[in-house]
Amino acid sequence: MKLTKRLILANAATVIVPLLITALVALVYIYFIANFFGTEISYTSYQKLSEIRLELTGSQSRLLNNPEIIKQETFHAYLREQMANLNGEVIILKDDHLLFSSRNFSKIEIAKALEIADRSAPQPFSKEYLKVGNVQYNVEQITVPFPDATEGKILLLAPYDRAGQNFLNLLLLLSFTFLLSFLLTNIVISYQFSRRIVQPLQYLQKAAAEISKGNLDLAIAEEGDQEIQELCRALELMRLKLKESILTQLKYEDNRKMLVSSISHDLKTPVTTIKGYIEGILDGVANTPEKTDKYLKTVYHKARQVDQMIDDLLLYAKLDLKQLPFDFAPTDVAKYLEEFCAECEPELEQAGIKLTCVSQLSKKQILNLDRERMRRVFTNLLDNSRKYMDKPMKEIKITLRETPQSIVLEFRDNGAGISKEDLPHIFDRFYRSDQSRSEVKGSGLGLAIAKQIVEGHGGKIWAVSHGAEGTSILISLKKR
Ligand SMILES: Nc1ncnc2c1ncn2[C@@H]1O[C@H](COP(=O)(O)OP(=O)(O)O)[C@@H](O)[C@H]1O
Ligand SMILES: [Mg+2]
Incomplete structure (x- = not known):
């Protein structure tokens, strides 16, 4: 595989794998919750509540234009109906005087609701609920200012939503799962990736070290990704070339030794003969002109032989070293x-x-x-x-x-x-x-x-x- 391709795949995997794991966890979670707790996770309650709120507080709202409508029965009926959609209740007050309540809340309960609404106003995510009977309500307050500086209050009570809570839990779980799996995948893939590169490189390093030590017999196998394989191939080629040149060097060395020993031996014989005959002439052993002539002819013949041999040697040596074009x-x-x-x-x-x-x-x-x-x-x-x-x-x-x-x-x-x-x-x-x-x-x-x-x-x-x-x-x- 190409290194670039591996890099792209590894990078893609670090994103895709955690996503898949997260999706899987989400599925398991949903399956688990739906089957064992019988509650469905929905965000609709929250959504509805914020819709109602927006409708009441938005710039287009009737309430802003005409705060007096909080006294109207049609408005009360409208709100009650809206809140009934999410099993919620509504309480409307003006100057702490109860105008409307969709259910029979006691004074204490209303006071408690107001208190909770006031307290959670600056910290909207604080979890404080109004408990009425066995229902827990999430309290939201909308303040309605009147022109005469008095103040109306609408309390929206949405029952605490188990499903909503589950949804939040799921969000938390999924973020955590994603982060954790992202981290783990990253570690695993980085480790694998570096191993795929580092191992062949270490092998190459070893091979190069062997070569530098003079061991040229260790063949270098092609390992790892394409680029590294190419590097291996180049190094192997270098090793073979080096080995070849060393062998040639050794062969030449061998040749020279052989030539030297052979030359000395083969030349020695005729030269000894030549020496002997010349000594014969000098000592006067060749005492007749015929004898002298015979001796000199032999010397000449031997000298020619030596000459021929030297020629052969030189020619052979040059041919062997490929020096003669x-x-x-x-x-x-x-x-x-x-x-x-x-x-x-x-x-x-x-x-x-x-x-x-x-x-x-x-x-x-x-x-x-x-x-x-x-x-x-x-x-x-x-x-x-x-x-x-x-x-x-x-x-x-x-x-x-x-x-x-x-x-x-x-x-x-x-x-x-x-x-x-x-x-x-x-x-x-x-x-x-x-x-x-x-x-x-x-x-x-x-x-x-x-x-x-x-x-x-x-x-x-x-x-x-x-x-x-x-x-x-x-x-x-x-x-x-
Ligand atoms: N035509 C041939 N008949 C018989 N033997 C031969 C013949 N040619 C070569 N040889 C043998 O091969 C050997 C090597 O020959 P060569 O390289 O020419 O060396 P040299 O002739 O100097 O001995 C000779 O010593 C000889 O024994
Ligand atoms: Mg011959």
Whole structure:
């Protein structure tokens, strides 16, 4: 849920819930009173009384215009009738002299009524009733001034209304209920609301603390409202990125260590040889020009080997760190391969190897190639086929094929083949089969470099062993 929506709902609930509770309490109260006390709550009595009062005291009233009417019998009858509507009585006096009384009140009762009316005048809500028999009357007094400064009085006696009292009680109860439920709902909703926000925030805070401590393995789940979930997602993304960059960092570190140890080991061997031969020359062991020539040639050969190895290392390190940008150019693959074969053929022929190049493409296929680098891949593969050749009839066949999505190049030789154990590892840097290690010179970087370059082209490279019959190395490149 969105935070804004939750906020709106929470606010609405703080108003609606207390209203509902209050309505419910009102219903229960009314039901209770109506059923158990048999009284109906009505405000009509009060209303009627105030109507009569208004009629008598209002600016339009007959009484104000002509106070004399308090002596008229029609007026008495009118008032008696009005008050009878609410079971009330009326007493009319002039100068404390009784003019009319709708019921036979004793003098004491009348005096008491006057007293009550006088007393409650300044405090209209004071509860003082006139008790006559078993009826309690609410006394209201209307003073009628005469022009001669004398004074008439009309006492309106309304029986104390149980229902009216109930109504007042209900009003009080409902106000109290509303206030209380409003307060409680507010507290509950605020608590729930803050929990929905504070809990995920605390969780996030914990997660952030873990990250700052360096623990990047704690996945951050998406919790809470939408906005907080988004925050979680952003933090999780940050964690993954951070983890990735640290892993890459570690990988580079690892690479460097590996390179250093490997370089020192692989370079040490030829350099020791070089040192030995030069010492031989200096000490005069090479005492004939032929011997000196042989020694120097070996030294030269070894130095070239070292040079080649350093080149391989540098290239591999740069490719691995993605420091060398590729220089792609649209290239006709069949033509490119043909040119490459033509170039290599003489040298291979001299070494007694038969090279065949076949293109099975139905039409011209243009690929984006970094020609320089791809040449490096091809030479590395031919180089391996040459190095690990053990048959008298040496053959290498390069075939160009296509699938619906890609172009596949196969370099097949009839050499020694690759054992099952070595097959999964030959593309790893510095990996060399035990046999190669002891018999053939190499850095173990040729295929690792080839893999980096092919993958740099968005392609794949893999090996298929034909047992002792030879090896196929396959390269697939996506069509344009
Ligand atoms: N055509 C092949 N025939 C047999 N074995 C091969 C062939 N190509 C690669 N290998 C094996 O894979 C290993 C890794 O090859 P490579 O990365 O080029 O390193 P290197 O040639 O320096 O040994 C080689 O040591 C060899 O054992
Ligand atoms: Mg090699």
